[in-house]
Amino acid sequence: MIPIILTGDLDGANARNWPGLVILDPDCPKPAAVLAQEWWESLFKLNPVNLIRTRTSDSARRKMEIMGHAIEVAAEVLIYGANENSALHREARAMRAGYDDIFENMSASAVVAAMTAERRDAHAWVKDRIKKLERYK
Known part of the structure; x- marks a missing residue:
């Protein structure tokens, strides 16, 4: 199965991804929600064009992170029963703090709006993989 999913202590990080891993x-x-985000990003980076773009363009990296975090929120909602609005706002704050280089010019509400715009696709992606994701719950 791609990506290959390994578990281990990451010295404080929740997860890391590379193309296919x-x-x-x-x-x-x-x-399971963290895995959903990392899984999607790992698959996204398997396309060499996407990998190069996310390494050379803040805009491309921002788009990848927005979709990845929208997928994490969708997994929180569908697997853990989280409140979607609260999860969106928490993720927006975390993204602005953790990725200040690519989100410094976006307000938290703009990040929430960008993730919300990906909601339908994010929920569909999680639903298609929910049984595999639930193994990590």
Whole structure:
């Protein structure tokens, strides 16, 4: 199965991804949701064009992160029963703090709006993989 999913301690990080590979800390909060984000990003980067664009363009990286985090929120909602609005706002704050280089010019509400615009596709992506994701719950 691609990506290859490994588990291990990442010294404080919840997970890391590379094209075709995800390493997940099984002790992170809501691991199935974290895995959903990393899984999608790992698959996205398998396309060499996407990989190059995310390495050379802040705009492309921002778009990837927005969809990845929209997928994480969708997984929180569908697998853990989280409140979607709260999850969106928490992720927006985290993205602005953790990726200040690509989100510094976006307000938290603009990040929420961008993730919300991806809601339908994010929910569909999670639903298609929900049984595999639930194994990591």
